Every structure is written in C-alpha cells, then in structure tokens.
Amino acid sequence: MTSVVNEKKLSFNAIKLGEILGVPTVGFGVYVREDQSVLGAERLLQLAQRLSHQLSLKAPRSVKKGEIITIHHLLFWFVIKNIIPRG
Numbered sequence: 001m002t003s004v005v006n007e008k009k010l011s012f013n014a015i016k017l018g019e020i021l022g023v024p025t026v027g028f029g030v031y032v033r034e035d036q037s038v039l040g041a042e043r044l045l046q047l048a049q050r051l052s053h054q055l056s057l058k059a060p061r062s063v064k065k066g067e068i069i070t071i072h073h074l075l076f077w078f079v080i081k082n083i084i085p086r087g
Contacts, residue, residue: 002011018025039047044060051063051072065073 001013001017002009004010012020014028015025018028041060045057048060048063049055049057052067053069065076068076
C-alpha cells in the first residue's frame with residue numbers, strides 16, 4: 001500500500017501493516033496470490049495450460065475468465081458462490 005499524508009509518501013506491505021496493527025499475517029501472501037511458490041512452477045504451468053487450452057505455453061501465467069471453456073467457467077462460479085462463502 002502506498003499513500004501520501006501531509007505531502008509525505010508512506011509505503012508498507014501487509015506484513016508491516018500487521019506489525020503496526022498487531023494482527024497476524026500468516027497465510028496472507030497465499031490468499032492474495034503474492035506467494036505462488038506453494039504449488040511450484042511446474043504445477044502452475046500445468047494449470048495454466050489446462051485452463052487456457054494452450055498446451056504450447058512455456059511459462060505459467062494468469063488465465064482470464066474469458067479464456068476458459070464453459071465447464072471450467074461453471075466450476076469457477078460454483079466454487080466462488082457456494083464453497084468459498086462456507087469456508
């Protein structure tokens with residue numbers, strides 16, 4: 001996060017903000033996709049290839065909702081609307 005207060009620029013990340021507020025930040029990087037090392041580069045590449053239907057991809061990348069096929073789109077919305085709210 002960055003902000004300007006009284007013409008002074010402030011900049012801090014989630015970990016620093018957690019320290020300032022005294023709240024835990026464990027797992028925040030995974031939640032906001034800052035830490036993609038949990039799955040590993042090979043698995044991320046497989047997921048990107050499968051969801052985008054571009055087996056020629058050589059490096060993992062984000063896949064936009066408009067690029068996925070209908071069944072994956074349906075699964076995405078089912079998870080967003082039904083499973084995540086119950087978590």
